[in-house]
Amino acid sequence: MARLRPFIPDLAASTSAAHATLDPPPRGQVGRGVYETLRTAVLDCTFLPGMALSEQAVSEQLDVSRAPVREAFRQLANEGLLESLPQRGTFVARLNEAKISDAIFVREAIECRAVELAAQASLAQRRTLAQIVKRQASASARADYAAHLAADEEFHHQILVLAGHPHAWAALRLARTGMNRIRHLAIPAVGSNRIAIDHHRLVVDAIIAGDAGAASQRMREHVQSPLAFLQEIRRRHPDYFEDEART
Known part of the structure; x- marks a missing residue:
C-alpha cells in the first residue's frame, strides 16, 4: 500500500x-x-x-x-x-469485529451500572444530562459531527460523574475508542447520529425519573446499537475490516 x-x-x-x-x-x-x-x-x-x-x-x-x-x-x-x-x-488499524464485541461487553458492565447509580443523584444533577443532549442535538442538526461526538463523550463521562465514579472514565474511554470510528462511519451509512440522540433522550428520561431499571435497559440498548451498524459499514467498505482469517 x-x-x-x-x-x-x-x-x-x-x-x-x-x-x-x-x-x-x-x-x-x-x-x-x-x-x-x-x-x-x-x-x-x-x-x-x-x-x-x-x-x-x-x-x-x-x-x-x-x-x-x-x-x-x-x-x-x-x-x-x-x-x-x-x-x-x-x-x-482496521476494524476488528471481535474487539468491537469485547468493547461492548466492557461498556455494558460499566455503563449499565453507572446509570443505575446516576438515577440516585440529585434532581438538579440529573437534569444536567438533558442539557448535554440538547447541545448534541443542536450540533447534529447543523451537521457539526465533531461537536456531536464531543457532546457524546461528555454525556457518557457525566453519567460516571453522577454515579460517583469519575475515575472509571479512563477504562471506559479506552473501551469506547474503537466504537468512535464505528459511530463516525455510521453517520452517513445509517444516520447513527440521530439514533444516538434518540437513545440518549430515553436514557436521560429514565435517569431523571429515578427509574434505575429502565435507565439500565435503555443504556444496554444504546451500547449494543453499533452491532447493527457493522454489516452496513462492511458492505460499503469491506477494506476497512480485518480479514477474519487474520483475527
Whole structure:
C-alpha cells in the first residue's frame, strides 16, 4: 500500500499557532498536542482504516520534530488505533469485529451500572444530562459531527460523574475508542447520529425519573446499537475490516 501524506488543515493550523505564541512551548505540550491531533484524525476517520502513515510526513505536516510523532504513534498503537508491521511500516488499524464485541461487553458492565447509580443523584444533577443532549442535538442538526461526538463523550463521562465514579472514565474511554470510528462511519451509512440522540433522550428520561431499571435497559440498548451498524459499514467498505482469517 502506498504511503499517503496526511493533511489536517484545522489541526495543523492550531499547531502552528502554538509555535507562534510559545517560544519554545512548555516541555510536553507539543507531544500531547501531536497525540491528540493524530488520535482525533483516526477516530473521526480523517485517517481511514488501513491507511499507511509516515513519521516524516506527519512531522512535516504538523511542523514538529519526529520524536513527538514517534511517541504518539507508540501510544496510539497501545490503544489499538495504529498497527506497526515489521519491514512494512505503520498503518491505521482496521476494524476488528471481535474487539468491537469485547468493547461492548466492557461498556455494558460499566455503563449499565453507572446509570443505575446516576438515577440516585440529585434532581438538579440529573437534569444536567438533558442539557448535554440538547447541545448534541443542536450540533447534529447543523451537521457539526465533531461537536456531536464531543457532546457524546461528555454525556457518557457525566453519567460516571453522577454515579460517583469519575475515575472509571479512563477504562471506559479506552473501551469506547474503537466504537468512535464505528459511530463516525455510521453517520452517513445509517444516520447513527440521530439514533444516538434518540437513545440518549430515553436514557436521560429514565435517569431523571429515578427509574434505575429502565435507565439500565435503555443504556444496554444504546451500547449494543453499533452491532447493527457493522454489516452496513462492511458492505460499503469491506477494506476497512480485518480479514477474519487474520483475527
